[in-house]
Structures are given as structure tokens and as C-alpha cells.
Amino acid sequence: MEITNVMEYEAIARQKLPKMVFDYYASGAEDQWTLKDNREAFSRILFRPRILIDVSRIDMTTTVLGFKLSMPIMIAPTAMQKMAHPEGEYATARAASAAGTIMTLSSWATSSVEEVASTGPGIRFFQLYVYKDRHVVAQLVRRAERAGFKAIALTVDTPRLGRREADIKNRFTLPPFLTLKNFEGLDLGKMDKADDSGLASYVAGQIDRTLSWKDVKWLQTITTMPILVKGVLTAEDTRLAIQSGAAGIIVSNHGARQLDYVPATISALEEVVKAAQGRVPVFLDGGVRRGTDVFKALALGASGIFIGRPVVFSLAAEGEAGVRKVLQMLRDEFELTMALSGCTSLKEITRNHIVTEADRNR
Numbered sequence: 001m002e003i004t005n006v007m008e009y010e011a012i013a014r015q016k017l018p019k020m021v022f023d024y025y026a027s028g029a030e031d032q033w034t035l036k037d038n039r040e041a042f043s044r045i046l047f048r049p050r051i052l053i054d055v056s057r058i059d060m061t062t063t064v065l066g067f068k069l070s071m072p073i074m075i076a077p078t079a080m081q082k083m084a085h086p087e088g089e090y091a092t093a094r095a096a097s098a099a100g101t102i103m104t105l106s107s108w109a110t111s112s113v114e115e116v117a118s119t120g121p122g123i124r125f126f127q128l129y130v131y132k133d134r135h136v137v138a139q140l141v142r143r144a145e146r147a148g149f150k151a152i153a154l155t156v157d158t159p160r161l162g163r164r165e166a167d168i169k170n171r172f173t174l175p176p177f178l179t180l181k182n183f184e185g186l187d188l189g190k191m192d193k194a195d196d197s198g199l200a201s202y203v204a205g206q207i208d209r210t211l212s213w214k215d216v217k218w219l220q221t222i223t224t225m226p227i228l229v230k231g232v233l234t235a236e237d238t239r240l241a242i243q244s245g246a247a248g249i250i251v252s253n254h255g256a257r258q259l260d261y262v263p264a265t266i267s268a269l270e271e272v273v274k275a276a277q278g279r280v281p282v283f284l285d286g287g288v289r290r291g292t293d294v295f296k297a298l299a300l301g302a303s304g305i306f307i308g309r310p311v312v313f314s315l316a317a318e319g320e321a322g323v324r325k326v327l328q329m330l331r332d333e334f335e336l337t338m339a340l341s342g343c344t345s346l347k348e349i350t351r352n353h354i355v356t357e358a359d360r361n362r
């Protein structure tokens with residue numbers, strides 16, 4: 001049957017993938033309250049469409065950190081994509097490039113920065129996890145820069161791994177035929193099987209829990225790439241990120257995989273946008289599955305959004321063609337949303353085009 005929306009790929013992936021892999025991709029932390037709210041919070045925002053505006057031409061293009069994109073829809077870093085499909089990150093990179101948008105490569109990718117660069121031209125960001133061994137970090141950042149990556153997305157919400165109970169039950173670990181390719185040769189490319197989640201043990205062993213704001217400054221001394229701080233949910237941290245030299249902020253709760261009972265990202269967005277005062281761009285990820293969601297995020301002040309799970313689910317279902325289709329469906333839906341709400345370019349999308357629950361309670 002024909003696939004008509006992004007969400008439909010999840011059921012196909014569930015059928016195709018081993019349970020351990022599907023559960024790793026799909027799960028949130030603990031009660032998965034935030035996982036549910038990441039979606040539901042979008043549904044509590046309604047439109048105030050404007051009518052009788054000439055919408056015969058719609059321009060969805062935008063600029064992110066100076067790079068021209070076909071649309072404000074980008075790809076978030078998701079780890080270990082070769083578990084979904086043999087082409088893994090290669091397929092994602094090609095699909096993003098074909099769509100004229102950015103792919104963010106995970107530190108924990110099953111393809112290296114050099115391999116992804118070899119797929120051809122494209123604007124790519126590199127997501128960084130900071131290891132205890134700073135030589136490893138410095139080396140990896142240099143490699144990403146040399147491979148042509150344009151920015152670092154520094155993940156700051158993972159000093160320890162969130163408690164994902166399915167991964168514990170499944171004794172999740174990276175299948176032995178795969179490696180965390182960026183760390184191959186550094187003796188950090190394999191994940192041992194553990195009594196609980198193999199990934200949680202890996203994080204406990206390797207990731208630096210002491211990471212703090214001074215390290216955001218340190219990172220700027222070892223690279224010329226701009227740094228996006230990924231995992232901001234409050235005004236306080238927005239101000240600190242800007243003071244620390246961040247070039248942008250990603251409002252993210254890690255797809256509800258870290259601290260449970262944090263608000264949906266779309267609920268936290270406006271607070272961050274206000275605190276940023278236009279000094280740096282603010283992006284959002286978490287639960288974006290419809291073109292209407294993209295519009296709502298932009299109306300609340302986001303400069304763009306990133307998608308996570310739709311990429312791995314569509315990869316599992318149809319490889320590169322699946323990821324292309326996800327990007328195309330979101331693009332088409334977003335264009336239609338703009339037309340039906342009377343906006344012909346991104347700058348015409350305003351706060352007045354939506355009404356939030358807070359607005360309605362006022």
C-alpha cells in the first residue's frame with residue numbers, strides 16, 4: 001500500500017528489524033512520558049490561517065550558518081544506522097544531499113566521517129560526544145573538519161545514558177559485524193555485551209561526565225567549525241551557551257531518550273527563543289512528523305528543525321529511497337501548510353499564525 005505520511009514507516013520498520021534494533025530506535029527513557037508529549041504538544045497548537053493571499057509561489061529556502069538550504073528541515077544525528085540498512089549513513093547522506101539539506105552525522109555512526117564525505121558533495125554537520133580521552137576528541141574533530149564537515153553539534157544532555165528499559169531487557173549491544181567507525185583503531189569502536197544495556201555501559205566507561213561550559217570554550221580552541229549546543233531546554237542555559245560562544249542552539253530532549261518528564265521540545269522552544277534575543281539561531285528536534293509541525297516550530301521562532309527516528313525507520317523500510325521520501329513528504333506537507341495559512345516565504349511565518357494552549361488560557 002502507498003505510504004502517505006512519515007509516521008507509517010515506523011510500523012514497517014517494526015516488522016523488518018530485529019526486536020533489539022527496533023526497540024533501540026523507537027524507545028524513550030523510563031515511563032516515556034516525554035516521548036508521548038513530544039508528539040502531543042504539537043497537537044495542542046492550532047493555526048490562525050490568513051486568507052486571500054496569493055500563494056501561487058511558495059519559497060521554502062533558508063540559510064543555516066551561512067549555508068543555503070532548500071528547506072528548514074534537516075537530519076538529526078542518530079547512531080548506528082547500518083543496523084537499519086546495509087547502506088546506513090551513506091544512504092542518509094545521499095538522501096540529504098539530493099534534498100538540498102543538512103545531514104548531521106553521529107559520533108556513534110557505523111560509517112566514518114571520511115566515508116560519509118566520500119559519498120559526494122553535501123553540507124554536513126558532525127555531532128560530538130566528548131570522551132574522557134581528550135586526544136581522541138581532538139583527533140576526531142580534526143578529521144571531521146578535514147573531511148569537510150561544516151559545524152559541530154555538541155551533545156550536552158548525555159553525561160550518562162538515560163534509562164531505556166527496552167535496551168536493558170534486550171541486553172542491547174552493537175551487532176558484532178558493525179563498528180562505531182569513527183573510533184575504529186582507537187580501540188573504542190566495539191561495544192561489549194553487558195548485564196544491562198551495552199550502550200549504557202559504553203557511555204559510563206568512555207564519556208566524560210565532567211563536561212561543563214568551560215569545555216565549550218575549549219572546543220573552540222581546537223576547531224574553527226561553529227558549535228551548536230544540542231540539548232538546551234531552558235532560558236538560563238541559552239544565555240550560558242551564548243556567553244560560551246555557541247553559534248546556535250538546538251532545543252532538544254534527545255528524542256525523549258535522556259531525562260524523562262522534561263517538557264516536549266515544542267513547549268520549551270519559545271522560552272529559549274526569547275532568551276536568545278536573536279543573537280544566535282535556535283533550532284528544534286523532537287517529534288517532528290508533519291509539515292504542520294515544522295510550521296509551528298518556525299512560528300514559535302525556530303530557524304529550522306531536525307528529524308531523528310523518521311530517518312532510521314524509513315532507512316529500514318526502503319534504504320536511501322525511504323529517506324528521500326521522508327524528506328519529500330515533509331517538504332510537500334510544509335509547503336501546503338504555508339499555502340493554506342497564507343505564507344509565501346519563511347519570513348512571513350509569524351507568531352500570530354498559531355495559538356498555543358498558554359495563549360488560550362490567557
Ligand code: FNR
Nearest residue numbers: 025076077078079106155254255286287307308309
Ligand atoms: C538519537 N539521538 C542522538 N543524538 C545525538 O546527539 N547523538 C546520537 O548518536 C544520537 N543517536 C540517536 C539514536 C536514535 C535511534 C534516536 C531515536 C535518537 C537524538 C537525535 O539526535 C534527536 O535529538 C531525536 O531523535 C529527535 O527526536 P525524533 O525526531 O526522533 O522524535
